[in-house]
Amino acid sequence: MVILMADYAGFCFGVERAIDIAEKTAVESDSVVTLGPIIHNPQVVENLERKGVHVIKDVSGVQADNTVVVRSHGITKETYAQLQNRNVSTVDATCPFVTKVQRAAEQLSNEGNTVVVVGEADHAEVIGIVSFIPGEYFIVSTPEEAEQLPKRPRIGLVAQTTQQGETFRSVQKILATKTDTLTVVNTICNATTHRQQAARDIAGRADVMIVIGGKNSANTKQLFDICAELCGRSYHIETKEELSPSMFQGANTVGITAGASTPKYLMQEVREYIQEVSEQ
Amino acid sequence: MVILMADYAGFCFGVERAIDIAEKTAVESDSVVTLGPIIHNPQVVENLERKGVHVIKDVSGVQADNTVVVRSHGITKETYAQLQNRNVSTVDATCPFVTKVQRAAEQLSNEGNTVVVVGEADHAEVIGIVSFIPGEYFIVSTPEEAEQLPKRPRIGLVAQTTQQGETFRSVQKILATKTDTLTVVNTICNATTHRQQAARDIAGRADVMIVIGGKNSANTKQLFDICAELCGRSYHIETKEELSPSMFQGANTVGITAGASTPKYLMQEVREYIQEVSEQ
Secondary structure, three states, X not given: OEEEEOOOOOOOHHHHXXXXXXXXXXXXXXXXXXXXXXXXXXXXXXXXXXXXXXEEOOHHHOOOOOEEEEOOOOOOHHHHHHHHHOOOEEEEOOOHHHHHHHHXXXXXXXXXXXXXXXXXXXXXXXXXXXHOOOOOEEEEOOHHHHHOOOOOOEEEEEEOOOOOHHHHHHHHXXXXXXXXXXXXXXXXXXHHHHHHHHHHHHHOOOOEEEEEOOOOXXXXXXHHHHHHHXXXXXXXXXOHHHOOHHHHOOOOEEEEEEOOOOOHHHHHXXXXXXXXXXXX | OEEEEOOOOOOOHHHHHHHXXXXXXXXXXXXXXXXOOOOOOHHHHHHHHHOOEEEEOOHHHOOOOOEEEEOOOOOOHHHHHHHHHOOOEEEEOOOHHHHHHHHHHHHHHHOOOEEEEEOOOOOXXXXXXXXXXXXXXXXXXXXXXXXXXXOOOEEEEEEOOOOOHHHHHHHHHHXXXXXXXXXXXXOOOOHHHHHHHHHHHHHOOOOEEEEEOOOOXXXXXXXXXXXXXXXXXXXXXXXXXXXXXXXXXXXXXXXXXXXXXXXXXXXHHHHHHHHHXXXX
């Protein structure tokens, strides 16, 4: 039997990477901490807690012997400076796509642009991004808010990684009327689109397709619908307990994918189950 | 004027990120070193040298006060251990896509798979990947080499990030005949495909398209051909010196992209030139 693991399955790239880094750091160092929970998923945070990764509220709670893992959505320039001043060992698990927005925003500002960030002003990622902008900036979450912005000689446009492309393009059109020179760096990370494309690619070649994720998860349901269209024997499960050997009878190729809030170990458990069925 | 910067332009994600990290580390620490050149591009290495990032040959040359930046294609598990034993400050700029291959290979081995890596055995990335595999593994670079492999109860398949999808799929088909249970994790990073898609997306909306890259660079030429098909006023340049204001006359939207070996600062210089033209 051939088992095809979908790319971009489960947690988005940045979150999966941050969890990997936290786990690896906990093996190498004692007293590893994150500033706030690494992800808004209680099972994952508890699991990391058991492995020695503790959540603290902010920099003021950092002890001298702590190793601080920076979360995937990043921190502010000031927090980096505070950690450095306190000479604390730091491991940066900021999503590389978020780092890219921070750098682009800083660079556009250094080039004399007023920077406009499409995103949620109170989201940690956006708070981090704007901390890197030395000059003037605005945060807008809707085209209506963009309409309210003043005119400026030069505007540079970036986005929080999880924004919708449509909102970004609408804001872009409005800003073109607010300046003579608009520079656009599209920093949206299309994790959902990538996940669906990868599932489609695998479902088209699989005899059986397993889609892992909460039964009430909208993105998992959508992923299942995409797979079911291409592979008649598609199953939507939450854990490996829902699997049975008969589901794989006569199958040569089995595909596995997972929704955005599915931890990697659930995918691995399913993979190991199918490897064992394959050998029976 | 609206200036659209293409995603995935210039250096691939991992290389650009590694250079960014090296530059940032050089601002924060004295005596920053890389084990070998960070990238095989003399201008970039010289530029980093001026900013305080020095190239040393291997771990034996690391001094106690050095900060080591790990290159984008990664290092071996043993080198990580050596750095840790010597208690040297280390900043990991391994491409996140390479880290993903290392983790997948290690995990597949832990699940009892013989691991097959599609890649070049003497490439630093592959040497790094296989160092994370605790059990049996093989490296193959062609389907012919895969034909020579022995049968095994369980095989796990991964690839060096820069391999061709076609080779990977051919090897996959052959390995399916060598085992009862083949688990496939496609770890190829389609930087070239992504770069071309992003250029296509922007060229379709631009009045003028600027493609930056060596005149003898095959991938830049291909990028230019894609742009020229969608945007009649496309120009292939090496540096901003080839630009003139007349190229942008009457243009509302200008797109910028770059080939795989174009440093980011060249793109920024072109962007700044066009911003200035826009204001005249």
